[in-house]
Amino acid sequence: MKLTEARQQFISSWGAFGTHWGINRTMAQIHALLLICSDPITQDDIMEELNISRGNTNMNIRELINWGLVERVILPGERKEFFLAEKDIWKVVKLIVKERKKRELEPMLQLLDKLEEVEGDKRDKNVKSFLETVGNIKKLGKQADKTLDTMIKAEESWFISSLMKIFK
Amino acid sequence: MKLTEARQQFISSWGAFGTHWGINRTMAQIHALLLICSDPITQDDIMEELNISRGNTNMNIRELINWGLVERVILPGERKEFFLAEKDIWKVVKLIVKERKKRELEPMLQLLDKLEEVEGDKRDKNVKSFLETVGNIKKLGKQADKTLDTMIKAEESWFISSLMKIFK
DNA sequence: TCATACTTTCAGTATTTTTTGAAAATTCAA
DNA sequence: TTGAATTTTCAAAAAATACTGAAAGTATGA
DSSP states (O other): OOHHHHHHHHHHHHHHHHHTTTOOHHHHHHHHHHHTOSSOEEHHHHHHHHTOOHHHHHHHHHHHHHTTSEEEEEOTTOSSEEEEEOOOHHHHHHHHHHHHIIIIIHHHHHHHHHHTTOOSOTTSHHHHHHHHHHHHHHHHHHHHHHHHHHHHHOOHHHHHHHHHHHOO | OOHHHHHHHHHHHHHHHHHTTTOOHHHHHHHHHHHTOSSOEEHHHHHHHHTOOHHHHHHHHHHHHHTTSEEEEOOTTOSSOEEEEOOOHHHHHHHHHHHHIIIIIHHHHHHHHHHTTOOSOTTSHHHHHHHHHHHHHHHHHHHHHHHHHHHHHOOHHHHHHHHHHHOO
């Protein structure tokens, strides 16, 4: 397989992968492209490579920057902005986990706390079942939250070797 | 908060949560409803509670059954089918992980294997950068794959206590 | 300060995904 | 068998989501 084709396949399937995880296709594709570029590239490079509009490109680059996955680079003597992705995959994973934890897990846990305060006779079958489900999800969620916090702080080597010990 | 309201909030936010993780809103809502019902309920119960059409209900129940999250129950003397969700949250998580690993992680790893066979001079900056990225993602992906395999086989108590040791 | 190169915004449009509902298929008791 | 109850299918419609492109906004250097 030629490099050009391989790059295209990588970008396209990274995009499809993203859509299965609640990340929009273009954002994932731009990220994929930046991941395989060693040097910073411009918005126009991205537009051309992925065949997308200026507005779309701009919005999704901004989002990638918000997530901390991409940085703006000013090259001396150049008027245009350049963009560069974080290449350390372990750092990438940690940034994504951090962001999604904040956006999704934490609000969910807050809601579950509130839902546990439901009024009603705890001997009522429906109340009991509701509280049990909410309670169990909360328990697992809190554990996941702690685990992810530690992971976010962890060094890759430490994390991997710890996992190796358990999941031999 | 009254039970009715709490149930609604739970169902609605579980649905929203699902959409952020590539699971469709209705499927997640039906799942949420079944999770908080101690006894099996019918398709009509679900349609009424969630205000959705027969076709939509049917398709999403089927999908939940495919995932192993819900089972069809035949009650003696009843013509209609009833549905019941797996209530053990740890089992639920394992079923979801298993399914998504099969659908998404495994095909991605296969693709990465193929992409590593790209032709071209490995001293070429573009080839080098491509291979490095693909290689690193593959390495992490394989580790995740193994870890998830072990997790799928694990007992909750064992898993939680192992995690506790590391992520104290 | 001005002109130009570049970036950002967002209303309107296009695309993708989900939902509906009626018809077809199936099941089952009599 | 028959036919009423129930489930399944799927084309068409609706809803949600993403994208475009032109206009407005900013920065830069002469």
